[in-house]
Amino acid sequence: MTEPTATHGTHRAWAVEVTDFAAGPVLLRGALDLERTESGWLPRRLPRWTRAQYPEPGVEDMVVQPSGVRLAFSTAADAIELDVLTTQAVWPGDPVPTRADGFDLVIDSVVRRAGASEVTGALELRDGTGAIAERRPGRVGTVRFDDLGDQPKEIELWLPHHTRVELVALRARAPIRPAAAAGRSxxxxxxxxxxxxxxxxxxxxxxxxxxxxxxxxxxxxxxxxxxxxxxxxxxxxxxxxxxxxxxxxxxxxxxxxxxxxxxxxxxxxxxxxxxxxxxxxxxxxxxxxxxxxxxxxxxxxxxxxxxxxxxxxxxxxxxxxxxxxxxxxxxxxxxxxxxxxxxxxxxxxxxxxxxxxxxxxxxxxxxxxxxxxxxxxxxxxxxxxxxxxxxxxxxxxxxxxxxxxxxxxx
Missing domain, CATH: 3.40.50.1110 (SGNH hydrolase)
Structure with a gap:
């Protein structure tokens, strides 16, 4: 966890930035493993030791799509940002997406907002059999949530259920603390x-x-x-x-x-x-x-x-x-x-x-x-x-x- 001295896309400095998602204080719920990648951290819904036993590539595709995976933490921040590198599969007949959507913000157990990255990450164009016909590289995008109020609150930031997401950085305008024990109980x-x-x-x-x-x-x-x-x-x-x-x-x-x-x-x-x-x-x-x-x-x-x-x-x-x-x-x-x-x-x-x-x-x-x-x-x-x-x-x-x-x- 670092404290940046410069602003990031806004006129106000961020109070805190988290780039090591394995060390906390952000809790990753719904994932069984977290893999370090060249770009960031990849949530996995099965432990990495299982990968050697997968009978086909389709298992890996599903394991890294984070259905039910969310970031949990406490903060009084009125704004937060999440930098991500997404990888979306595009099937024949599907429109090519212009951004990666499907990020939900839950505040004190109530679903409040849906967000999207301002850019599309990587794309995998599939053929009719599901095989990858073409890979298009992408770049890191940012999902931003504003006007959250400055009261203390429990946050869950749900990741898209259908899109591979590598976590790069989480920023907030107030300190981030571990999620309350009540949620974990x-x-x-x-x-x-x-x-x-x-x-x-x-x-x-x-x-x-x-x-x-x-x-x-x-x-x-x-x-x-x-x-x-x-x-x-x-x-x-x-x-x-x-x-x-x-x-x-x-x-x-x-x-x-x-x-x-x-x-x-x-x-x-x-x-x-x-x-x-x-x-x-x-x-x-x-x-x-x-x-x-x-x-x-x-x-x-x-x-x-x-x-x-x-x-x-x-x-x-x-x-x-x-x-x-x-x-x-x-x-x-x-x-x-x-x-x-x-x-x-x-x-x-x-x-x-x-x-x-x-x-x-x-x-x-x-x-x-x-x-x-x-x-x-x-x-x-x-x-x-x-x-x-x-x-x-x-x-x-x-x-x-x-x-x-x-x-x-x-």
């Missing part, structure tokens, strides 16, 4: 899921459904939702095992069907193994298994799901034969029945293990908000967050009735 909810938990289509980082549910329930969320990568990977289970966690949820199944990556013979022991690993670190924490939300093309037939080549806009379909579920291929119906049975069998010895049918969060009556036949839109995600808060954190829910920490094992 909240129950910590660790959630793992697919793109439907990563929530690319949410309008703001504070409007992903896990963020919405956490705010309504008054808990601190760690969102391990990785687009395409909820594949029962052992390294993810081990990362969760090592985390401090009071409440844990696992939303499983849709990526496995989408990729046609398991057969029933392998799926059943893989689920047991994932649960066993999580339980090694968190033997008594409430643990909720959530099955997939509605996805019409694979409700009764196996994957893989593919984008319909006859449509200009993404629309996911499957051409697999429904009768092949009898041979061990997986539809969502098979997945739900299998997960419900596994949880029922294990819960006789594990009373804190619970099951939730994902269609209660987003079901047949919600398909109008499923614009690509697979992923909810922003309205759908908001509804999922509200329903999860009511169903799971409510008095009769899996996470209801847990006012104190149940399990804080590292």
């Amino acid at each position: 909240q129950l910590r909810w660790v959630h793992h899921g697919s793109s439907i938990s990563h929530c690319h289509a949410a309008l703001r980082p504070t409007e992903t459904w896990p963020a919405l549910a956490a705010r309504r329930a008054g808990v601190e969320v760690v969102n391990l939702g990785f687009g395409g990568q909820a594949q029962l990977d052992p390294f993810t289970a081990r990362a969760i095992r090592q985390l401090p966690a009071d409440l844990i949820s696992l939303k499983l199944g849709i990526n496995i069907v989408n990729a046609d990556s398991f057969r029933l013979r392998a799926f059943i022991p893989a689920v047991h193994g994932f649960l066993d690993t999580v339980r090694e670190g968190h033997p008594k924490a409430p643990l909720l298994v959530v099955s997939p939300i509605i996805c019409p093309p694979v409700e009764d037939r196996p994957g893989p799901t593919i984008a319909d080549p006859g449509r200009a806009q993404p629309w996911f379909v499957s051409s697999s034969d429904p009768s092949q579920t009898a041979l061990g291929r997986l539809s969502l119906g098979v997945i739900r029945g299998t997960l419900a049975r596994i949880v029922a069998e294990r819960s006789s010895q594990d009373p804190n293990l619970h099951y939730l049918d994902g269609r209660l969060l987003f079901g047949p009556g919600d398909v109008a908000d499923l614009p690509d036949n697979l992923h909810p839109n922003a309205a759908g995600y908001r509804r999922m967050g509200e329903r999860f808060a009511d169903l799971v954190f409510g008095p009769q829910g899996a996470f209801g009735g847990h006012p104190t920490r149940q399990d804080s094992a590292a």
Whole structure:
């Protein structure tokens, strides 16, 4: 932490500047690691040791997109600035962005403002397969928030949920102190899921459904939702095992069907193994298994799901034969029945293990908000967050009735 003697883009000097995000006083919530890069500090949503085990580059892409990651600190500053280098993926048909948006400021637990960097960082132009066709370098941009008042306040600055962000510097017009202990005493909810938990289509980082549910329930969320990568990977289970966690949820199944990556013979022991690993670190924490939300093309037939080549806009379909579920291929119906049975069998010895049918969060009556036949839109995600808060954190829910920490094992 340094105290600059010159002004930075304003007629008034900044009181403090933080450039070492690993040393504090800024707390990084929602990230499991922080990597030093040439430009700054890169939040990662899985520990770096997991990288050697990634089966494809897509895992790394999702791990460094900071869904749920935010900077937390206390200050009386009336203005703050954050310098960042962003890297945005641009898919065929998407407009090339002119700036990096999606930075949300939360003051004393209330979402107050959305911000954007005044310049675009680096760009990765993708082809139809998702591979990088062209890289365009970018430069550091600044996100600024003014007129915050000079009263002491608790700040959370949420990073974009869909954009790689390297942290370069944080400046404020008053001293920055560590976040209040009250915030850290909240129950910590660790959630793992697919793109439907990563929530690319949410309008703001504070409007992903896990963020919405956490705010309504008054808990601190760690969102391990990785687009395409909820594949029962052992390294993810081990990362969760090592985390401090009071409440844990696992939303499983849709990526496995989408990729046609398991057969029933392998799926059943893989689920047991994932649960066993999580339980090694968190033997008594409430643990909720959530099955997939509605996805019409694979409700009764196996994957893989593919984008319909006859449509200009993404629309996911499957051409697999429904009768092949009898041979061990997986539809969502098979997945739900299998997960419900596994949880029922294990819960006789594990009373804190619970099951939730994902269609209660987003079901047949919600398909109008499923614009690509697979992923909810922003309205759908908001509804999922509200329903999860009511169903799971409510008095009769899996996470209801847990006012104190149940399990804080590292």
